[in-house]
Amino acid sequence: MSRNKTFSILAAASAMALTLSACGGGGSGGNDAGGGSEGGGTMRLALNQTEQHPSYITLTDFGERLGKATDDRWDIKVYPNETLGAQQEALQLVSDGSVEMAIVSGTQLENLNKDFKVFNLPGVFKSIDHQMKVTTDEEIVGDLYTSLEESENFTVLSGGFTQGARSVYNSKRPIKTPEDMNSLKFRVQESDVAQDMIRLMGGSPAPMAYGEVYSALQSGVIDGAENNEISYLTQKHNEVAKYFSYTEHLVGLDYLIINTDTLKSMSEEDRKAFQQEWEKTVKDFTAMWKKQTKEAHQKLKAEGVKFNQVDKEAFDKALAPIIDKNLDNKTQRELYEATKAAAE
Ligand code: GCU
Numbered sequence: 001m002s003r004n005k006t007f008s009i010l011a012a013a014s015a016m017a018l019t020l021s022a023c024g025g026g027g028s029g030g031n032d033a034g035g036g037s038e039g040g041g042t043m044r045l046a047l048n049q050t051e052q053h054p055s056y057i058t059l060t061d062f063g064e065r066l067g068k069a070t071d072d073r074w075d076i077k078v079y080p081n082e083t084l085g086a087q088q089e090a091l092q093l094v095s096d097g098s099v100e101m102a103i104v105s106g107t108q109l110e111n112l113n114k115d116f117k118v119f120n121l122p123g124v125f126k127s128i129d130h131q132m133k134v135t136t137d138e139e140i141v142g143d144l145y146t147s148l149e150e151s152e153n154f155t156v157l158s159g160g161f162t163q164g165a166r167s168v169y170n171s172k173r174p175i176k177t178p179e180d181m182n183s184l185k186f187r188v189q190e191s192d193v194a195q196d197m198i199r200l201m202g203g204s205p206a207p208m209a210y211g212e213v214y215s216a217l218q219s220g221v222i223d224g225a226e227n228n229e230i231s232y233l234t235q236k237h238n239e240v241a242k243y244f245s246y247t248e249h250l251v252g253l254d255y256l257i258i259n260t261d262t263l264k265s266m267s268e269e270d271r272k273a274f275q276q277e278w279e280k281t282v283k284d285f286t287a288m289w290k291k292q293t294k295e296a297h298q299k300l301k302a303e304g305v306k307f308n309q310v311d312k313e314a315f316d317k318a319l320a321p322i323i324d325k326n327l328d329n330k331t332q333r334e335l336y337e338a339t340k341a342a343a344e
Pocket of ligand 1: 048087103104105163189209210226227231254
């Protein structure tokens, strides 16, 4: 991102923070929001998806229900399309309190606490239901989800939004084997595991922000990317990369993060309502996700996307070394084992 764009996002965010505190709102900047007293206000939520994506729809609904449940003390305004910045910037804004919440992909959290990478590894989740079972289990994720409170001043909310199965797509040819990926450049999310993954799958990785992918594909800076059908469709990447190959290498996860001071400024009752409404949002999202994935597939087919199956065994074999290579401490190994055990 250019310095000017970063500056204007920060300026816009701090202008809004002033508005929030002027009306006695919540957030770490709020005048009367501290110390568990009766805080409140509109929390801004940074999102990189369009208004058609299930996350925007269910988060908007979350805000409305939160308003009702707290007698309008708290509500949420969702800023879609990276308006408040790409995920890397949004994370910083939540950390310093100029924005209260954001949805960020697991890859972003991996950059702050390596233990998060366990959930970013290919094959770790067998299905969406397995992923939801693990990430809503306090015993498994409790420590992980609060691990960034001290260093980054944000809390990760239980569960998350599934990214479903991610597959590769490109503008050149159908991918059936790892060899077909050779000499092609694929955009990846900004993390070491994501880059490693594409290398092992046979391609070359190009890390960049989500919002930059369309033009990078269009201009030929990259040949392809990897994502789920809903993101592929809502970002219109099918217009510039029509070969979608079902590698299904990873079931990814998006996390809701909230500034820890903001969370602490909620009264006990409001915090409970917030947690309850969030849990409902996760369930709504998962149901909507499954339905929209089928619809997206039909739409994409009608728009001329060439779908194909791949040699799964060959990709599994190519990706196998990534697990051992990345489990580099006891916490990560235990997290990995607990995740595997939950699938049984
Ligand atoms: C998915 C995910 C986003 C992520 C994006 C990406 O769309 O839901 O959170 O940013 O993939 O590939 O960057």
